[in-house]
Amino acid sequence: MDLHKETHTAVMVNCWNEKLDVIVIENKPSEFNKLAKRVNKMAVKLGLSPIYGLENAYGYGRSLAVWLIEKGYTVKDVNPSLAYDQRKSAPMMKKNDEHDAYCVATVLINQLHTLPDAKPEDNHWTLSQLVNRRDTLVKDGIRLKNALHDRYRLLTQATKNSSVKSTGKRHYTFGKPIRHPVT
Numbered sequence: 001m002d003l004h005k006e007t008h009t010a011v012m013v014n015c016w017n018e019k020l021d022v023i024v025i026e027n028k029p030s031e032f033n034k035l036a037k038r039v040n041k042m043a044v045k046l047g048l049s050p051i052y053g054l055e056n057a058y059g060y061g062r063s064l065a066v067w068l069i070e071k072g073y074t075v076k077d078v079n080p081s082l083a084y085d086q087r088k089s090a091p092m093m094k095k096n097d098e099h100d101a102y103c104v105a106t107v108l109i110n111q112l113h114t115l116p117d118a119k120p121e122d123n124h125w126t127l128s129q130l131v132n133r134r135d136t137l138v139k140d141g142i143r144l145k146n147a148l149h150d151r152y153r154l155l156t157q158a159t160k161n162s163s164v165k166s167t168g169k170r171h172y173t174f175g176k177p178i179r180h181p182v183t
Contacts, residue, residue, distance in 0.1 A: 001054050002101040003027075003061035009097040010035060012042055013105040020046075022098055027060060032067045053078045053108030055100075057118035065118045075118040082107045 002009045008027055012020040023038055025031040043050045050073065057065040057077040068075045086103040087095075108115065 001052065001061065001064075002097045002104060003055055003057075003059065003064070004097070005060050007097075008035075008061065008064060009101040010039070011098060011101040011105050012039065013102065013109060014046070014048075015109060017106050017109060019102060022101070024097070027063070029063060029067060032064055036068070036071065036073070049074075051076060051108065051112070053104050053115070054118055055083050055104045056080050058120055058124070062120045065120050069118065069120075076108055076112070076115040077118040078104050078107050078115060082111070 001011075004027070006027055008025050010023040010025070012023070014020055021038065021042060023035055025035050039050045039052075052068055052073055052075045054061040054065055054075060055078045057075065065075050065077075083100065083104045086107050087100065092099060
């Protein structure tokens with residue numbers, strides 16, 4: 001499966017790398033059942049048991065991986081670099097999700113016994129979410145500090161060019177002293 005923030009694209013492939021079906025679902029738990037039903041229907045028809053290969057099961061596909069594992073399905077984590085190598089092995093003019101999902105499926109079939117089982121760990125995911133949140137807060141703090149410094153610079157330039165008299169840490173504007181905090 002090719003996993004994205006909004007949608008997931010699944011390509012069902014048999015052992016001869018023949019494309020059997022393409023399924024596109026939204027990245028919502030309510031849609032996961034729709035995927036499982038279609039896959040199970042095809043698996044029963046062919047007399048096979050499905051194995052799901054998710055490209056980077058710890059990113060956008062984490063919730064799907066957890067759902068599939070809870071339902072008892074076999075889920076393998078396909079390293080994105082393996083899918084990328086498979087993608088580059090065939091000449092393609094355009095990149096599309098269906099072809100990407102097909103590449104993930106062929107990697108799954110060709111390397112089934114060497115691919116690790118997907119084991120999305122809540123501690124790892126929670127920690128990564130906290131690290132991402134911290135990074136965002138640090139960047140926002142830097143952005144706000146820079147905006148404040150820029151405003152202060154503009155204010156001091158404006159006071160230097162006007163008839164405002166400045167002595168030390170006090171500025172006299174229109175005859176009234178303004179105290180600035182000590183830094």
